[in-house]
Amino acid sequence: MQRTSFAEMECPIARAVDEIGEGWCLLVLREAFKGARCFAEFEERLGIPPSTLTRRLAGLCECGILQRRSYQSRPPRDEYELTEKGAELLPVLLLLGEWGNRWLAPGGALIVPVEPKTGARIEPVLVDRATSKPIRAGAVGLGAGPGASKQLRTSLRAPVRLASAPEAMSSTSSGSDPGT
Structure with a gap:
């Protein structure tokens, strides 16, 4: 198929x-x-x-x-x-692994990223380059990029907010506001 x-x-x-x-x-x-x-x-x-x-x-x-x-x-x-x-796919795979450890490993993290010389745990997060704020559901939207067609630019004239922040996220985000 x-x-x-x-x-x-x-x-x-x-x-x-x-x-x-x-x-x-x-x-x-x-x-x-x-x-x-x-x-x-x-x-x-x-x-x-x-x-x-x-x-x-x-x-x-x-x-x-x-x-x-x-x-x-x-x-x-x-x-x-x-x-x-x-x-350049390494961060994507590491974040996918972090998600898997959080949601699919009920007994605790299976494999974790570490600093090679010290063995200290690394906790990958996706952040905005300009503000260094973590990217979370409800705190990011989508807009049309320079390669977008006219139709896509029209449909994204106003940014489309991606998912409102689930209650569970705000209670586990170590006190930070998921909407910021």
Whole structure:
């Protein structure tokens, strides 16, 4: 069954999901960040069927997230490394992991990001670059960007606020106002 492509949708989330939204792709990226380079390393670490791995690696290379490089000619062997585009996905994966630890690990965090030299826990958050305020539901809206079509600019003439802040968030946000 052919899946629907989101590549032409006028939404950056849809376009990102089109490239990396399949579960195996995210796990391949996780392993690439952990140092996997060769097909056999990905296959062993993930327990992924070879045909699926071949497709995922090819797709990630095709969209410029990984690059494939030959490191041996006889027999032919390739390695895969993150591109700049791929490396910029690290915060996304770390935030996804933080969300998973909070909501899907009832016994406590499973794997946590740490500072490599000290082992001190790192707690990734998404913040606004200009104000350093955390980005939370109810505290951000969407507006049309410079690449938006006329139709999208019209529909986003006034910013669309994204979700009101749930009560649970305001009671667990260590006293900070989720609307700020």
